[in-house]
Amino acid sequence: MTAQVPVRRHPSPTATDQRATLMTDPGFGQAFTDHMASARYSPEEGWHGLEIVPREPILLDPAASVFHYAQEVFEGLKAYALDDGTAGLFRPDANARRMVRSAERLAMPPVPEALFLDAVRALAAVERDWIPTGEGSLYLRPFAVATEAFLGVRPAQAYRFGVIACTVGSYFRGGKPGISLWATTQYTRAAPGGTGEAKCGGNYATSLLAQREAVAKGCDQALFLDAVQRRFVEELSGMNVMFVHADGRLRTPPLTGTILPGITRDSLLTLAREEGLDVAEEPYALGDWLADARSGALAEAFACGTAAVITPILEVHTEADRVLVGGGKPGPVAARLRERLSGIQRGRAPDPHGWCERLDG
Numbered sequence: 001m002t003a004q005v006p007v008r009r010h011p012s013p014t015a016t017d018q019r020a021t022l023m024t025d026p027g028f029g030q031a032f033t034d035h036m037a038s039a040r041y042s043p044e045e046g047w048h049g050l051e052i053v054p055r056e057p058i059l060l061d062p063a064a065s066v067f068h069y070a071q072e073v074f075e076g077l078k079a080y081a082l083d084d085g086t087a088g089l090f091r092p093d094a095n096a097r098r099m100v101r102s103a104e105r106l107a108m109p110p111v112p113e114a115l116f117l118d119a120v121r122a123l124a125a126v127e128r129d130w131i132p133t134g135e136g137s138l139y140l141r142p143f144a145v146a147t148e149a150f151l152g153v154r155p156a157q158a159y160r161f162g163v164i165a166c167t168v169g170s171y172f173r174g175g176k177p178g179i180s181l182w183a184t185t186q187y188t189r190a191a192p193g194g195t196g197e198a199k200c201g202g203n204y205a206t207s208l209l210a211q212r213e214a215v216a217k218g219c220d221q222a223l224f225l226d227a228v229q230r231r232f233v234e235e236l237s238g239m240n241v242m243f244v245h246a247d248g249r250l251r252t253p254p255l256t257g258t259i260l261p262g263i264t265r266d267s268l269l270t271l272a273r274e275e276g277l278d279v280a281e282e283p284y285a286l287g288d289w290l291a292d293a294r295s296g297a298l299a300e301a302f303a304c305g306t307a308a309v310i311t312p313i314l315e316v317h318t319e320a321d322r323v324l325v326g327g328g329k330p331g332p333v334a335a336r337l338r339e340r341l342s343g344i345q346r347g348r349a350p351d352p353h354g355w356c357e358r359l360d361g
């Protein structure tokens with residue numbers, strides 16, 4: 001179970017009324033809480049010194065390897081207010097495991113799963129008052145960075161682990177029913193043998209130019225294709241994608257090393273199988289997607305991830321084309337899966353897999 005994590009309280013935490021104002025319209029990734037979890041790694045002591053401390057800047061030497069060679073991994077998970085007045089974390093053990101795998105890919109010493117879990121549980125408990133009721137949640141952002149001051153190229157010997165938190169509302173502002181995608185053929189996100197299946201900042205850095213291009217084209221998000229043939233749909237910069245065919249089949253690209261193994265993706269595949277849907281982890285060529293959307297053979301498409309949960313994809317733009325998906329309207333399968341998933345996350349539906357971990361008691 002959870003170890004006792006030392007807590008050093010913030011001397012002047014956000015006042016109750018100020019917090020209430022911040023939580024009214026928190027946006028995404030702005031309304032930060034007062035504390036953070038912190039631990040260190042050294043070759044002699046391994047990972048050690050986990051504590052909850054006031055949220056404050058991290059002092060690093062300008063030669064710290066993270067600034068130069070980008071040894072960094074992170075996670076994202078949410079704490080939800082449950083309908084019975086308690087609060088819960090959604091599948092934190094899956095995030096702990098994934099961060100181990102990401103760290104291994106970046107030649108970093110993995111944060112032990114138990115330490116990761118102690119950190120997120122302790123921080124969420126200390127920041128209990130920042131977990132909103134209603135549609136919002138408390139987003140937890142664990143991360144690890146190389147801190148050794150050394151410019152030689154090899155894995156660093158010193159690291160910091162931290163968890164920060166922010167109250168979040170909806171990821172896509174303005175309550176739009178769905179998003180439009182720009183299918184970039186110029187840029188790729190991940191190549192075979194690369195870091196596509198690791199959750200690391202470097203993957204995001206390489207996606208930003210495509211994302212900027214998407215916005216310039218009037219779209220919400222960039223869609224990445226496979227780096228070899230530039231044909232098959234992979235994912236967005238921070239979300240997986242799923243398709244619902246008119247015959248009811250649910251399809252998502254397979255995890256072949258270039259796609260981030262989303263926990264939302266995994267949860268939805270499980271729920272869909274339980275609902276009796278025919279589920280396939282199969283490549284889908286962009287050309288087929290566009291043709292199927294036009295002919296009606298494809299009924300729905302949606303993006304999924306912790307931040308945005310399930311978001312219908314209503315339009316796809318390419319250099320040559322612009323196609324509506326599902327007639328440009330959100331579909332029933334995405335809505336039903338979203339309802340089922342949030343029912344479990346909010347503790348108002350049966351949870352046969354034990355995905356929702358209660359925070360208090």
Ligand SMILES: *Cc1c(COP(=O)(O)O)cnc(C)c1O
Pocket residue numbers: 076199235236237238239240260261262263264265304305306307
């Ligand atoms: C985090 C992330 C996802 C979604 O993963 P979840 O565990 O569902 O939040 C998908 N794609 C990328 C590239 C990501 O970084």
